[in-house]
Amino acid sequence: MIPPVRPKVNILSQELVHKIIDEALILLERIGVFVENEEARTLLAEAGAKIGQNGQRVYLPPDLVKSCLEKAPRTIHLYDREGKRAFLVGGDEVHFNPGSAAINFLDAETQSLRPPVTEDLIKLTRLTELLPHLDFQSTSLVPSDVPQEIADSYRLYVALLFSSKPVVTGTFRRESFKIMKDMLVAVRGSEAELKAKPLAIFDACPSPPLKWSDLTAQSLIDAARCGQPSELISMGLTGATSPITITGTLVQHVAENLAGLVIVELAEPGAPVIFGGSPSSFDLRYGTTPMGAIETMMIDMAAAQIGKELGLPTHAYMGLSDAKIIDYQAGLETSNGALLAALAGINVVSGPGMLAFESTQSLEKLLIDDAICGQALRLIEGIVQRDEPMALFFFEQQGEWPNFLAHPHTRKWHRQEHRYFPILDRNTYEAWVAAGRKDIAQRAKEEVRRLLASCSPSLPPLDILKELTSLMNREASLFGLESLPFSA
Amino acid sequence: MEKEKIFVLMSQAIIEGQQEEAVRLAREALELKLDPAEVIEKGYVPGIQKVGELWEKGEYFLPELISSSEAMKAAMAILEPEIKKQDQGLRARGKVVIGTVEGDIHDIGKNIVASMLQASGFEVFDLGADVKLEKFIEKAEEVKADIIGLSALLTTTMIGQKRLIELLQQLELRERYKVIVGGAPVTARWAKDIGADGYAENAVAAVHLVEQLLGTKRER
Numbered sequence: 001m002i003p004p005v006r007p008k009v010n011i012l013s014q015e016l017v018h019k020i021i022d023e024a025l026i027l028l029e030r031i032g033v034f035v036e037n038e039e040a041r042t043l044l045a046e047a048g049a050k051i052g053q054n055g056q057r058v059y060l061p062p063d064l065v066k067s068c069l070e071k072a073p074r075t076i077h078l079y080d081r082e083g084k085r086a087f088l089v090g091g092d093e094v095h096f097n098p099g100s101a102a103i104n105f106l107d108a109e110t111q112s113l114r115p116p117v118t119e120d121l122i123k124l125t126r127l128t129e130l131l132p133h134l135d136f137q138s139t140s141l142v143p144s145d146v147p148q149e150i151a152d153s154y155r156l157y158v159a160l161l162f163s164s165k166p167v168v169t170g171t172f173r174r175e176s177f178k179i180m181k182d183m184l185v186a187v188r189g190s191e192a193e194l195k196a197k198p199l200a201i202f203d204a205c206p207s208p209p210l211k212w213s214d215l216t217a218q219s220l221i222d223a224a225r226c227g228q229p230s231e232l233i234s235m236g237l238t239g240a241t242s243p244i245t246i247t248g249t250l251v252q253h254v255a256e257n258l259a260g261l262v263i264v265e266l267a268e269p270g271a272p273v274i275f276g277g278s279p280s281s282f283d284l285r286y287g288t289t290p291m292g293a294i295e296t297m298m299i300d301m302a303a304a305q306i307g308k309e310l311g312l313p314t315h316a317y318m319g320l321s322d323a324k325i326i327d328y329q330a331g332l333e334t335s336n337g338a339l340l341a342a343l344a345g346i347n348v349v350s351g352p353g354m355l356a357f358e359s360t361q362s363l364e365k366l367l368i369d370d371a372i373c374g375q376a377l378r379l380i381e382g383i384v385q386r387d388e389p390m391a392l393f394f395f396e397q398q399g400e401w402p403n404f405l406a407h408p409h410t411r412k413w414h415r416q417e418h419r420y421f422p423i424l425d426r427n428t429y430e431a432w433v434a435a436g437r438k439d440i441a442q443r444a445k446e447e448v449r450r451l452l453a454s455c456s457p458s459l460p461p462l463d464i465l466k467e468l469t470s471l472m473n474r475e476a477s478l479f480g481l482e483s484l485p486f487s488a
Numbered sequence: 489m490e491k492e493k494i495f496v497l498m499s500q501a502i503i504e505g506q507q508e509e510a511v512r513l514a515r516e517a518l519e520l521k522l523d524p525a526e527v528i529e530k531g532y533v534p535g536i537q538k539v540g541e542l543w544e545k546g547e548y549f550l551p552e553l554i555s556s557s558e559a560m561k562a563a564m565a566i567l568e569p570e571i572k573k574q575d576q577g578l579r580a581r582g583k584v585v586i587g588t589v590e591g592d593i594h595d596i597g598k599n600i601v602a603s604m605l606q607a608s609g610f611e612v613f614d615l616g617a618d619v620k621l622e623k624f625i626e627k628a629e630e631v632k633a634d635i636i637g638l639s640a641l642l643t644t645t646m647i648g649q650k651r652l653i654e655l656l657q658q659l660e661l662r663e664r665y666k667v668i669v670g671g672a673p674v675t676a677r678w679a680k681d682i683g684a685d686g687y688a689e690n691a692v693a694a695v696h697l698v699e700q701l702l703g704t705k706r707e708r
Contacts, residue, residue, distance in 0.1 A: 103643050103673070115643075148644055172644075207593065239551065240596050284549035287597060287690070288672075 004382040006092060009343040011301045017309050020247060024254035025062040032059035033210045033259040037217035043266040058259075065258050068265035074311050076229050076272040078136070078166040079197035081187055081460060086197075087135055087166060089229070089274065090313045092345030094380065096338070096373040097136035097168050098128050098366055099320050099354035100203065101155075105141060106355060106362035108445045111325055113360055115144035118485040120361075121158050123448075124353070127363055129163040129458050130451055133373035134352060136201075137165040140361050147479045152176035154484075156183055156200070157472045161465065161488055162457050168231070168350060170203035174215050177222040179475050184228070186467040187460065195227030201274065201348065205233040206256040208241035217263055224264045224271035231274040231315050231348065232257040237282035237289055238299075246299055253279055253303055261312075274348060275307030276315025278358065289357050292322045292333025301344040313347045317358065319369060319376075320351035326365050326441040330355060334365075335372050342376035349373075364444035367451075371421035378419050386413055423447060459488070491522060495531040498563070502535025503542075505555030507562045514566035524567040524574070528609070536560045536607050540692045553691065554600060557607035564607075581608070582702045585628045586637035587615030588671075589648030594641035597671060597691075601637065604691040605698060621652045628665055634702055637694075638684075640671040649674070650682040666701045670694065 012020075032050075035041050035058045045051050050059040075090025087095060105116035121141045128134050139155035146154050152171050159167045160183060171177050180200075188194040202223040204216045212220075223230045234256040236242025242249040257275055264273050281295035282288075290296060300316035307314040318337035323330035334352070341349040352373060353366030387409075394402040394409070404410055423444060425432060432438075438446075459465055469488050476484055494513060501510040510532070517527045539556040542548040548556075586602050588595050595617040606612040613627055628636050640646045649669045656662040666685040669678070679687035686701060688694035 142643075213593075244551075284551055285546065287550060287600070 001385045001388055004384045006345075006382050007343055007380055008092065008345055009301065009340070010305055011298060011344070012305050014309075016247070017306055020250050020254060020306060021310070023251045024258060025065060027210070027251060027255040028060040028065060028259060029062055030059070031210065032057045033206075033212060033255070034058075035212050035217060035259075035263075036214040037212065037221070039221060040212065040217040040263045040267075043221075043263065047262075047266050049262075060259060060262060065262055068262045069258075069310055069312075071265045071269045072261060072273045072312060073270065074313070076198065076274070076313055078201070078229070079199060080166060081160065081164040081199065083188065083193070083197050089347045091347075092380075093347055094342050094345065094349060094377060095135035095347060096319060096349045096352055096376075097134055097138045097165075098124065098140045098361065099317065099351045099358060100138035100140050100168055101170070101172075102141050102354060102359060102361035104356065104360040106325065106360055106365070108362075108364055108448075113324070113356065116141040116361070117145045118143050118158070120363075121155065122162055122486065123363055123452060124361055124366065125158055125162040126452060126455075126457055127366055127448060129165060130455055131367065131370040133370045133377060134366075135165065136168055136348065137163040138168040138350065139170070140353065143485075145485050146476070147481055149173065149479045150475050150481065153179040153183065153472065153475050156180050157468055160184075160187055160468055161459060164458050164460075166199055166201070168201045168203065168348065171215065171219050174218050177219060179471060181222070181226050182471055183468055184226070186471060187464055191226060198228050198272065201229045201231050203231045203233050203276075204260060205235055205278070206260060208234065208236045208256065209252055210256060210259070212256075212259060212263065216260075220260055220263045221267040224268035227268075227271065229272035229274050229313075230260070230264050231276040232260040233276050233278050233315075233317075234260075234303075235278040235280065237280050238295070239284060240282040240287075242279070246295065246302065249279060249299055250302055250306065253277055253299070254306055257307075258310075273312060274315045275303070275310060275312040276348065277303050278317040279303065288322070290322045291317060291320050291351070291354075291357055292329070292337065294336065297337055297340050300346070301340055304341075304344050304346045308345070314345075315348040315350065316341055316344075316346045318346070318349050318351050319373065320354035320358065321365075322355075322357055324356050324360075326355075326362065326368065326444070330365060331368070331372075331440075334369055335375075338369070338372045338376040339379065342380045345380075363448045364441055367444045367448050368423055368440055371423050374419060374421055384416075386416070494520075494522075495527075495534075498527070498531030499535035499538065502532055502556050502560050502563070503538050505552060505559050507555070507559040510559040510563040511566060514563040518566070518570060524570040528564065528567055528571075532560055532563050533609070540608075540695065543690075543692045550600065554603060557603045560607035561603065564609075581610050581704045582635065582698065583611045583613070583631055583633040584635040584637055584698065585613045585615065585624055585631065585633045586639070587619035587624060588617040588639040588641070589645055589652070590618055590620050591648065592640050592642055592645035593617045594671075595639070597641070598637075598639035600691045601639070601670060601688075601694045604695055605637075608695045608699075610698060621648060621655055624652060625655065625659065625661065629661075633665060635666045635668060635698055637668045637670070640669075640674060643673045646671070646673055646678065649678075649684065653683050668694070668697060668701070 104113040234253040280289040281293040304314040318341040321330040321333035352369035688697040
């Protein structure tokens, strides 16, 4: 039997990959990076980086960057809340998760965007838990019904309560990390166990061009010290915060991410890092950041190829759309992104569920996107030779007109060879009319309601639930919130 | 060169965003002893107006808009000191204090608006990003501004726009200034809710808004 080929797309020549990396190293050495965080600057200076006149610009020698690259692990294992199921992040493994930290929610009833509330966040978290092609959870919505000061930890609290999947999260406030870490430790039982079995990925975004803010550099340091992977989310906007050319943007992207990696590896040698990003083609008419633009996806694919060349796990913001409702554009952009991400072998793909750039989440879209992700994952399984010979035996056994449908061979292989996505309409026209002529958004709305009503929440054991809740209550009361919007 | 001919070239330089050419023509005009106020009004202003029209038609994108307004500003920088020197009293169309509110470091959008307002003949005091609310008022009082423009990109910092209006009310200064707001999450509805005087969707619309608020609309 001939082993299957995993479909794979490389968008850059090897020569160009190296050219981009080399120029990024020059950029870090000559132009340097602006680091607002004092502890990070101290670590960098102690490791031999030069600090500029103004005290905040840091110039990184190429040797320092290279030695830090060697310390970073090539692969990471994330574990679910129960500490049982492991997910390999590395190689060409692909894991989808909902796009995170949306500030709007598409209300299925009104078809309008509105600020999300706790109930929406719980539903989205529970739905993600139930969808088979989303391996990771994310702190997907920023709820508007709790004080902004506790929003970071509250989002994580809901994720840990209602889902067992590893969670992609992050901090918008420097102070949030401690309580978030306490929650993760509460789930694992000890700091050592959390380090041994990472549960959360912390997104950390440099500010283009070439700057790590106080908040994000602190997140890198904090996450490194408790063994949770930092996802480096460089996000140049072509022509606005990075060069208009794709290669120019890539050089800056690589430089920003490498500076972040150096901070992580100096804070804790060997700490896990994911080479990620949310770069975007900047729309020069409207000043918007279209995540569904094919050029955005080209930058993502190229960045991932470079990340792989550097020996790092990879991430991208793909599988999302700029459409405002669940329409044709939403489907095409999401599908382009998910398929290309899978073909590029990007390890962590954030985006499903999202609309309107990175601003909006939708339950119904998330459900449909799960089918898109499922198809992308099916595609990269490739075409497998199941048997030898492959067709001849039918005719040898049954003559010129074999009964394929009734043959045991069909029953044996049909579910491996062909996948079914019930949300997609593959029925006849008559059946579609008889079922009420519903489009995919309507069907998704009903299916979301059915799923959430028929499945009970995936809660943690009672002692962990209690501990998480007492941590959250304490934090909430610090900011004047005497009771949470829901009780677990 | 004939006056009318040089005016056409000036307008052309602005439309094409040729900064060096715009500056060269401004210098030439001074050498020819042309009236700098007339040069701005008849040479350069028609250019930037055309740029605004091309933007509104969807033919010009941000790079064209910005390079043209930069060319305009460069030419004005040559001509304005001459007008002041001749003590004609600059026909400033109004003073705008602008900045991104505290806690927010995003300033691309604000920069475009500031640049376009300046290019359209307003005196602009750009305070930058992450600006303390008190600072806006301090500056507005100092320069006797007509307009305060507040930008915010984050939903978490938008609230600063509301607070500035409240602050003006507390200081009994609300009537003295027109307050305009903008930024990605900002909507006309939000502007209305917080009692701002106006909201504009983009930089060209912002120029129209300011003209409308100050009653200084130019003839097209």
